[in-house]
Amino acid sequence: MADNPNPNIEEFAATPAEAPAKKKGVKRRIFLAGSALLVGGGVFGLYWSDNSARSRAKSLTTGEGEHNFLSWMKIAEDDTVTLFSPHIDFGQGTHTALGQMLADELDADWSKLKVVQAPSDIAFANTALVQSFLGEMSGYPGVIGALPAAIVGMLSRSMNIQITGGSSAVRFTGQGGMRVIGAAVRLALIEEAANRLDVSASELTTADSKVTHAASGRSLRYGELAAGAAGRSLSSAPTLKSRKDYKLIGKPVVRLDIPSKVDGSAVYGIDFTLPDMRVATIAAAPVRGGKLQSVDEAPAMAVPGVEKVVKLDDAVVVVAKGYWQALKGLNALAPTFTNGGHSAMSTPAIYTAQDKLREAGKPDNTAGEGDVDAGFKAAGAKRVSADFRVPFLHHAMMEPFALTAHFKDGKLEMWGGLQDPISTRARAAKAAGLDMGDVIFNPMIMGGGFGRRFPDVVEIIDQVALVAKQVPYPVKLVWSREEEVRHGTYRPQSSARLEATLDAEGRITAWRNDYVQRDNAEGEVGFIYAIPATSRRHFAYTSNQIDGPWRSVNSTQHGFYNESFIDELAHAAGEDPYRFRRKHLPDGSRHQKVLDEVAQRSGWGTPLPEATGRGIAIVESFGTIVAEVIEATVNADGSPKVLKAWAVVDCGTTVNPLNAEAQIAGGIIMGLSATIGEAITLDKGAVTQSNFGDYPVLKLADAPPVIDVHFIESDAAMGGIGEPGVPPASAALANALFAATGKRIRTLPLLTQAKA
Amino acid sequence: MAIGFSVNGKDVSVAAEPDTPLLWVLREDLALTGTKFGCGIAACGACSVHVDGELTRSCSVPVSEVAGKAVTTIEGLKGADGTLHAVQRAWIAAQVPQCGYCQSGQIMAAVALIERTGTPSNAQIDEAMTNICRCGTYPRIRSAILAATGSAAAAVTGEA
Numbered sequence: 003m004a005d006n007p008n009p010n011i012e013e014f015a016a017t018p019a020e021a022p023a024k025k026k027g028v029k030r031r032i033f034l035a036g037s038a039l040l041v042g043g044g045v046f047g048l049y050w051s052d053n054s055a056r057s058r059a060k061s062l063t064t065g066e067g068e069h070n071f072l073s074w075m076k077i078a079e080d081d082t083v084t085l086f087s088p089h090i091d092f093g094q095g096t097h098t099a100l101g102q103m104l105a106d107e108l109d110a111d112w113s114k115l116k117v118v119q120a121p122s123d124i125a126f127a128n129t130a131l132v133q134s135f136l137g138e139m140s141g142y143p144g145v146i147g148a149l150p151a152a153i154v155g156m157l158s159r160s161m162n163i164q165i166t167g168g169s170s171a172v173r174f175t176g177q178g179g180m181r182v183i184g185a186a187v188r189l190a191l192i193e194e195a196a197n198r199l200d201v202s203a204s205e206l207t208t209a210d211s212k213v214t215h216a217a218s219g220r221s222l223r224y225g226e227l228a229a230g231a232a233g234r235s236l237s238s239a240p241t242l243k244s245r246k247d248y249k250l251i252g253k254p255v256v257r258l259d260i261p262s263k264v265d266g267s268a269v270y271g272i273d274f275t276l277p278d279m280r281v282a283t284i285a286a287a288p289v290r291g292g293k294l295q296s297v298d299e300a301p302a303m304a305v306p307g308v309e310k311v312v313k314l315d316d317a318v319v320v321v322a323k324g325y326w327q328a329l330k331g332l333n334a335l336a337p338t339f340t341n342g343g344h345s346a347m348s349t350p351a352i353y354t355a356q357d358k359l360r361e362a363g364k365p366d367n368t369a370g371e372g373d374v375d376a377g378f379k380a381a382g383a384k385r386v387s388a389d390f391r392v393p394f395l396h397h398a399m400m401e402p403f404a405l406t407a408h409f410k411d412g413k414l415e416m417w418g419g420l421q422d423p424i425s426t427r428a429r430a431a432k433a434a435g436l437d438m439g440d441v442i443f444n445p446m447i448m449g450g451g452f453g454r455r456f457p458d459v460v461e462i463i464d465q466v467a468l469v470a471k472q473v474p475y476p477v478k479l480v481w482s483r484e485e486e487v488r489h490g491t492y493r494p495q496s497s498a499r500l501e502a503t504l505d506a507e508g509r510i511t512a513w514r515n516d517y518v519q520r521d522n523a524e525g526e527v528g529f530i531y532a533i534p535a536t537s538r539r540h541f542a543y544t545s546n547q548i549d550g551p552w553r554s555v556n557s558t559q560h561g562f563y564n565e566s567f568i569d570e571l572a573h574a575a576g577e578d579p580y581r582f583r584r585k586h587l588p589d590g591s592r593h594q595k596v597l598d599e600v601a602q603r604s605g606w607g608t609p610l611p612e613a614t615g616r617g618i619a620i621v622e623s624f625g626t627i628v629a630e631v632i633e634a635t636v637n638a639d640g641s642p643k644v645l646k647a648w649a650v651v652d653c654g655t656t657v658n659p660l661n662a663e664a665q666i667a668g669g670i671i672m673g674l675s676a677t678i679g680e681a682i683t684l685d686k687g688a689v690t691q692s693n694f695g696d697y698p699v700l701k702l703a704d705a706p707p708v709i710d711v712h713f714i715e716s717d718a719a720m721g722g723i724g725e726p727g728v729p730p731a732s733a734a735l736a737n738a739l740f741a742a743t744g745k746r747i748r749t750l751p752l753l754t755q756a757k758a
Numbered sequence: 759m760a761i762g763f764s765v766n767g768k769d770v771s772v773a774a775e776p777d778t779p780l781l782w783v784l785r786e787d788l789a790l791t792g793t794k795f796g797c798g799i800a801a802c803g804a805c806s807v808h809v810d811g812e813l814t815r816s817c818s819v820p821v822s823e824v825a826g827k828a829v830t831t832i833e834g835l836k837g838a839d840g841t842l843h844a845v846q847r848a849w850i851a852a853q854v855p856q857c858g859y860c861q862s863g864q865i866m867a868a869v870a871l872i873e874r875t876g877t878p879s880n881a882q883i884d885e886a887m888t889n890i891c892r893c894g895t896y897p898r899i900r901s902a903i904l905a906a907t908g909s910a911a912a913a914v915t916g917e918a
Contacts, residue, residue: 093857093893256853263858264849265842266792266832270859273791281786306775325795326775326782400796400804400859400892449794449859450892483797660853664898668856671894694801694890702896703884709897 062121069232071187074120074179075104077228081211083110086120089175090421091259092448092455094724095661096172098257102657103176106250107184107243109208110224117258122423122443172657173625173720185240187231194230195222245655252715254660259447271418271446272404272480279406279476280309282469283328285335286317286461286489289687291342291546294318302331311335312469319469325480344546344687349495352684353391356497356518356543365539367522370514372535377512383503386574388567390500391749392559393681394492395552396691398699401449402486403462406478407470413440414467419448425457433464434471452672453551459491487697488689491550492682494519496559500567508575510586515563516541520549523556529564530593530622531586546687553672554725557623561729562677562736562750565619569737570746579737580606580618592652592716593620596629600650603710604631611635614645615741619730626653626721630670630730632706634738642678642739642752647706649730652714653721659713662723667709669727675700677732679753698753763824765790766834776822780814781805783821784831792832792862796890803889806863806870807831813870832862835869845869848906856893863889868903877907 059073063086067079075085085104091097097117105115188208195213196203199220207214214221245252262268287293299311302320307327312319318337322328378385405418407430414434420426423445431438448455457463466479481489496519503512512535515527522540529536552558572582580601587594597620601607606616613635620629633646649666656662679698683690691697736747762771765788772787779798784790784807793816796804800818807816808830835843842850845868855861864887871878871886878886883903891899 093855095856256850257855259858260850260853260855263855263861264846264865265836266790266862268858269791270794272795273785275786275789275791324778324782324786326778329798398890398892400794400802400857400890402795448857450857452892480795483799664853664856664895667897668894671896672892675894693799694797695799699890699892700894701890702887702899705894705896707880707897707900 059121069228071190071232072183072236074183075187077187077224077231079225079228080114081111081223081225082114082116083108083211083224084116084118085180087117087175088120090119090419090423090445090448091117092419092421092451094665095257095658097259098255098661099172099657100176100180101258102250102253102255103172104180104184106248107181107240108188109210109249110184111211112250112255114211119445122427122445173722176657177720181242182240185242186236186238189237189240190231190234191224191227193234194227198222198227198230251657252655252659255658257658257661268447270401270404270449271406272401272449272478274404274406274417274446274478276406276408276476279478280321280323280473281325281328282312282319282321282466282477282479283325283332283482284317284319284465284479284485285332285337286485287339287342288488288689289339289341289344289347289546290489290548291344291687292316292339293342295338295340297335297337299335301334301336305331305334307331310473312472314465314468317465319465319479321469321473321477328480329482341687342546347546347687348685349393349683352495352543352545353497356541359541359543360497360499360516360518364541365516366542367524367540368537369524369539370535370537372512372533374512374514374535374537377535378501378503378514380503380505380511382506383511384505384574385501385503386567386571387499387501388570388746388748389497390559390563390566391497392493392495392562393683393750394490394495394547395558395676395680396487396490396492396682396697397450397452397454397550397552398487398680398694398697399448399450399452399454402483403460403481404478405462405466406476407466408476409434409467409470409473412436413442414470415442415444416463416466417444417446419446419451419455420457420460420463421448421451421453421455422457426460426463429457429460429463430467434467452553453555454491456551459548459550461489483694484692487682487691487693490682490689491548493552493558493676494521494549494556495545495547495682498559498563500563502567502571504571504575508577508582510568510571511535513537514539515560517560517563518543519556519559520544521556523560526556526623527560527564530620530627531568531583532588533586545684547684553669554623554728557621557725557729558673558676558732561619561621561623562732565621565730565733566736566746566748569617569619569733569740573740578607583618583620592714592718593622593627595714596620596627596650596652599712599714600629600631600648603650603712604633604646604648606631613742615738615743617734617737617739617741619733619737621726621729621733623726623729624722625719626651626723626726628666628726628730630727630734632674632731632734632738634735635742636739642735644674644678644704644706644735646708646710647674647731647734648710648712649727650712650714651723651726652716652718653723653726654716654718655720656713656715656723657720662713663711665723666711666727669725670709670731671700671705673728673731674705674735677735677750677752678704679751681751681754761821761825763821763826764828766830767828772821774821777820780807780809780816780819780821780824780829784816784829790831790833794859794862796860796863801890802860802863803867804860804863806866806889808866808870811870811873813867830866832866835865843869845872845902845906848902852898852902852905854895854898854902856895860889860891860893861895864891864895864899868899868906872903872907878903 064070307323308331320331498517794804796802800815
């Protein structure tokens with residue numbers, strides 16, 4: 003990191019002012035209609051179909067001496083500006099970034115800005131996010147291609163959600179929302195000041211939460227102006243700052259949440275407690291799809307502190323005074339479960355079934371350009387083929403699932419950390435047989451998520467809702483780590499055959515990717531190379547597991563497939579892997595610049611010690627291009643040793659370079675961890691692994707000591723930052739090990755290869 | 759059965775089953791929730807505390823074993839006047855935490871390492887810092903430890 007002092011922060015190229023916002027018939031007053039939402043302006047958020055939703059939002063958030071603007075922010079008379087974030091911050095720095103974007107346009111004093119979680123109320127549903135994502139609705143068809151189908155699927159089920167995912171908060175909510183709100187409110191404050199000072203608005207300037215009339219030396223604080231400004235009409239299309247005028251966007255701002263995370267005072271979902279609360283823990287059917295057959299409750303009830311055993315359809319729950327008693331009670335039980343008819347489901351069987359499905363040659367979806375078959379048959383073409391396999395991956399968020407619920411007087415109140423508070427309410431209501439209006443959810447900070455906390459795939463919501471209905475006190479249900487590992491919603495186990503042909507000049511003429519997994523990943527294959535004929539064919543295979551979004555979703559495996567295979571093609575063509583990639587990228591493209599920069603920074607091509615190799619990979623995901631170089635060698639026991647890592651990133655504009663660097667570096671480490679040692683395997687339908695002992699997550703000693711992360715600022719639409727660091731890492735490492743050893747790795751994780 | 763020991767300088771007595779792990783006594787009986795539950799098998803280090811100055815994974819130590827001993831948790835690292843420990847300050851300066859969940863344990867491990875070695879080398883950091891961080895904050899953990907011990911090699915990222 004020392005090598006990367008957040009370059010380019012002060013070197014923004016002058017850019018044209020942001021494109022004017024699209025009005026779509028909305029006049030001066032912002033109704034926050036979810037119309038045009040993307041980069042360059044537009045209108046954010048909710049369509050206020052009636053005033054009651056708006057006054058509801060206000061009543062939920064705004065007290066005496068405070069003035070609400072557009073529901074999403076308020077100004078207090080002491081100048082404090084509070085932003086309500088529909089997104090949850092689980093360490094990705096979203097709250098700080100959204101605050102920077104609002105405060106920059108508002109010219110607010112950063113030291114008086116607070117970002118808090120928006121209430122989990124439909125008045126704060128993130129319709130903006132949905133509409134930004136769903137291209138056909140917003141009129142931006144290009145957007146949908148940048149999104150994982152898995153996330154679009156979840157989004158499309160309901161407009162009334164508050165999702166955090168898809169590396170979306172900053173690029174959609176921030177760009178299309180918070181900046182516009184900040185700019186519009188600033189104009190209203192100026193209008194109010196002009197009226198009070200009896201001067202023209204054009205004579206006024208704003209800075210540090212004050213409006214100043216330089217000619218007369220008078221100024222008014224935002225806190226003094228807020229009441230009047232709140233009654234004014236707001237522009238629906240304020241001009242946004244151009245890059246050269248940014249004061250906070252693009253600056254390395256320290257994160258707001260960090261002090262509470264170094265002194266133990268941050269309260270996560272698992273830390274929550276209520277008077278008279280009991281703690282419960284659970285054992286679900288070992289085979290996903292299995293049901294609880296029978297259980298004798300007596301041994302658990304005999305454990306001191308145990309108060310109740312609750313039988314669910316597919317699980318048994320023990321409720322006790324505390325976690326330890328509950329766990330002892332659970333361990334005393336010998337429940338029997340059915341296997342759901344999945345006894346033949348094992349990891350080798352899944353690969354065999356996937357191979358058969360692919361060989362049958364009946365894809366469920368096809369995409370691509372040109373005639374690949376003709377390319378394959380062309381005279382003189384050199385044909386290369388390789389088969390790749392990747393395992394299920396567990397999220398391994400450090401905070402195991404924990405959710406507190408209290409059912410009282412027909413209402414269910416819950417506390418915990420999940421990626422979409424409103425969907426959490428909907429799911430709990432359904433499970434408990436309640437109206438959504440009778441379910442309250444209080445979102446809390448999360449100890450990691452990485453895609454595991456989307457309510458769509460979170461069974462603990464149903465479990466705790468059902469348990470709470472059976473007990474007269476509040477109950478916190480905590481999953482053990484074993485439960486967490488064995489009942490994940492994993493990155494899919496997937497396989498692919500890649501085939502390509504090279505012409506006499508070493509150019510790729512045709513490329514096919516036949517991949518097998520449950521979901522169609524079109525839109526996430528991130529294919530960036532200019533090749534005359536390409537084909538992507540999806541073969542749908544469903545196991546008994548739930549495939550969930552895992553940090554960077556399908557880009558992890560497709561990054562590995564594509565970037566391993568193009569490396570193989572480079573060697574088949576007898577060319578340097580960096581130069582071979584480069585010649586297949588459009589000249590002058592962002593991709594080429596990113597690739598060149600990482601090659602230059604990593605000293606690509608310079609001599610290395612014996613048995614040490616460099617690998618390169620470049621993947622575009624979530625609108626961000628990331629190229630990585632890994633330098634690696636092999637330990638005496640055959641395990642890989644990562645020595646150094648470089649990343650070059652083009653995400654358009656970096657809102658907070660200090661945080662963005664951490665996100666990319668962390669993404670690389672997560673990618674390396676998965677590549678080296680992580681795998682969830684199935685035996686007779688049940689997960690074999692149980693805890694960190696057999697699901698090895700990379701530790702400090704095995705991570706590269708320093709990761710050089712460099713950002714290229716471009717004028718491209720803003721890309722995500724939480725996920726795109728992950729996908730290139732696996733191929734970059736596998737390619738480095740090939741360079742070091744001559745052994746090509748096509749099945750992950752590497753450790754099983756080393757032992758094989 | 760009451761078991762007595764001290765936590766962060768204060769004597770406490772808890773009525774817990776003797777086999778209850780220290781972790782759950784800290785979190786549920788003493789409301790010190792800065793110490794985290796991560797795995798329950800002493801594999802991840804999220805529950806790290808100091809017992810008589812020794813780095814200890816509290817999920818795997820029965821409370822009966824700490825009777826009469828002095829336990830320090832993340833909440834007890836601050837000075838009497840409320841100032842943060844040098845390692846905590848270094849953690850903020852290096853902007854280490856992401857989700858933050860493992861960081862109490864990481865800080866407790868780092869403090870123990872520094873108390874034991876003075877100025878730890880990179881190899882000593884590799885050997886001692888075995889706590890898991892899923893967010894991948896390891897490079898900043900390393901740089902914060904180096905910065906806290908005044909190492910010239912400290913690679914603290916820029917600050918606003």
